[in-house]
Amino acid sequence: MDKHIVADILNEIGFYLEWKGESPFKTRAYENGARAVESLDEDLKTLVQENRLGSVRGIGKALEQKISELVTTGHLKYYEDLKAEFPSGLFELLKIPGLGIKKVRTLYDTLGITTIGELEYACRENRLVDLPGFGEKTQQNIMKGIAHARTGADRYLLSEAGEVAYSILKKGKDCPQVQSMQIAGSLRRSRETVKDIDILASSDQPEDVMKYFVSLPDVADVTGQGETKTSVRLKEGIAMDLRVVSPEQYPYALQHFTGSREHNTRLRHLAKSMDLKMNEYGLFRGEDEERISCANEEEIYQALGMSYIPPELREDTGEIEAALEGRLPMLVESRDLQGIFHLHSRYSDGSDTLAALAEGTHRQGYHYMGISDHSRSAYYARGLKEEDVIRQQEEIDKLNAEWEDFHIFRGIESDILPDGSLDYPDGFLNRFDFVIASVHSNFRMDRSSMTNRILRVLDNPHTTILGHPTGRLLLSRDGYELDMERILEKAAEKEIVIEINANPHRLDLDWRWCKKAKEMGIRLMINPDAHSVSEISNTGFGTTVARKGWCEKKDILNCLDTAGMKEFLEKAKV
Template structure:
């Protein structure tokens, strides 16, 4: 059993313990354990073999024993017993806003409700109002919650949420009462998928600011409102939380509401050890006096003896320790990107010709572009036969003569066939400046076979990089089952690049794995997988993910200047007969 699965089970145990009314600290121990395993850098099987799990902070005797059982046998009796006691429908009920473990437990104990359907029926029958801690309002909210769940899965891709949030922020910034404003939360941390939009405002009159906000045309409905906080639904269904603080509180609140929760928790623990209390209003000594003054987040961190931690990496994965030691990475920036690979054209399923893609790339300030249409097996996408490959190469040669400050590299996105081989004979593959090897078929292979398939493709001398390594489509499709640890190892051994597919529906490799690749010495190419000129801009979503994965300029393949890239692609890497 792998790391991800172990992490999922520990988390589920935490939830079940809450549902059973166990000590909240006990379930928290499982949540912490789950998170720790999820972010584990080392191979969990090896840790178990060497009996080194117990050295990890947060893994004690009980968790050590349980994780060991899971990893070695694939089962955990404790987990299965718990599962036997709790109807699966209770987990779904937890997704309803306003229902937590305690209330779900009451519904189960008193009304015997075990599914969303039964719950909806009980609401309609007006049975919830008689329960302790419930009333008419709660019953109505539960009913609405069920309907909302049915209508919407409630998770959104980053670009959609960003667009909506930016509109709200721009509109609010025009009001004189709004002194400062920013998005916060997962959106500011640039997560690939977000649940809601958090907006923080500094101002002295919260009531007026909340009135202004509630009156914005995008706001469909205000669902909660207090003295400092307003929750609303947008017409698109996205939940927005607005929080108003005073200008003095703003930097602290911005840090607090940016999170992540895990980062904040660790920051507060660290503060507490130094006799400081950290909350959204400030940093305070034990005598409740303000500790240091700050106008910006930079000062918030420096007052606490830390380097400035960029929002993207506030995930409590070592950033606080690094900030303490002055060893935070210098994260890659959009301006570091020098060129763009993985570009489709009219030759296969793109919507523009090579010249149009080149012009757009040049406008973006790029110094090179790597054209890579689909290979012949990708019938559905108009994959290129050998004749088309040669024709395209001639066109690229012709276009290249037009520029002395820009380079078009000849490439292909070659399907990785089921047996791990590439889609053309080596004589053809050897003609390309670069080859992206990607899986587009036989997604259902078992983990071992799929891993072997990718490892074999990476070992091919003509392969330059591995495209969209897991094949996932966010909110739509799980990736294929593959052992990324092995894939990264193979990339390192063969000196190959791994793509970070920057299409916002993919963002594949995920940020945790970017970091793992970096540590293994594997460089990442941030590729938009563009099918239109506009699509080239997706590369910047990939930069977000790369930053979350602690990548620096040196870790990013397409941050290489043109001259260095020419050396990379025109020297020994290619297959020669």
């Protein structure tokens, strides 16, 4: 049973307990437990098997027992008994924005509503307006919420949201009353998908700034407007919050609105233990709340006795402890990358020529690229037959002779066949400087078959890099079933490089696993999987994944210079 389902069930239990009038702290414990499970960076099943669940913060004895039962048997009697006391559908109602437990309860007690369908019908019949705590506006907002829930678009790719956010930011900087402005929230932390856009501004005239914003042509609907905060839905469908604070509040607010919630909660606890109070307006000491003056985020973290934590790390996965002990990693940066692999040319399904890709890669400041078109079994992508490979390699050699300060490595993205073998005979595979092995077919194998399939390819001496290791497509397709721990162990043993595929739809390896891989001494590689010159810039998304995964320059293979890369590949071939 996957952790998201477990987390959902814990949340649902919290909901029922609250309904039944249990202590709010008890219900919160279930919600905290759900969040803890959701943000696990280890396999839940493994944790259960090794009896280590209880060491996770937020999971105590009672939750450990319940989660274990759920994971090992697929059922939880406590949950099923509880659920049986309530009509089904009730919990789903919470997904409608504006509806919390109290309002759901009113809907049920007065109108007997238990499903979203019934709720919609009741709104149409205008039956919500007279309920206590409800009114005309509430009913309208619920209808809007139902309509938006129907579109199914509740999350957006980092790349999509980022593009929208930057365009808004650019326009916002034209507003004369704005002093500073920045993207905050999950977007600043480079989460792979985001729910909304948070923008923070400082100004002495907040009202003018907000007026300016709501009048932008990008705004479809204003969903909330107060003194310091305005919420809108943009034409693209995504929600955006704008917060405006005074210039001296700005650093604290930036820290606060960057989150994550879990990170901030821990910081506030820590602050409290130091007799400090922390909120979005400042850091205050003692009874009289004397403000501790901080000019930027660095100074806020310093005041809390720790080193500066970059936004990507603020997920409460150990960064606070590391910052307190001064052992945060020096995160890799885009400029550390010396070259990129995994580019597709017109030889297979790319849209640009080898020469154009080389030009484009060089123009973006890289010193080498590794071409890896699809292998022969990839019919859908015009995979290269042996004679195509030979032709392509002749062209690469010619280009390499022309370039002095740029090198093209000769590679292939070989399908991992269902039995775990590579897509060309051994003798032929020697022609390549490197081989990226990727799964492109038969996704639906069971967990153990898929794991064995990949383990086998990692044992193949021709395999250099494991490409997009889980095959996931964010927001549309889950990765295939896989025992990632075993894959990583094998990769560490065989010194196989693991790709961080930077295509914004993939971002695969996931940052949570990157951290693990790094700890196991595995080298990672940030590759754009570019099918055109314009997609080379996707590499930046991969760098943010590496940063979220605590990676330093030394962890990322393509931080090697050209000579270093040549040496590495030669050694890997032996």
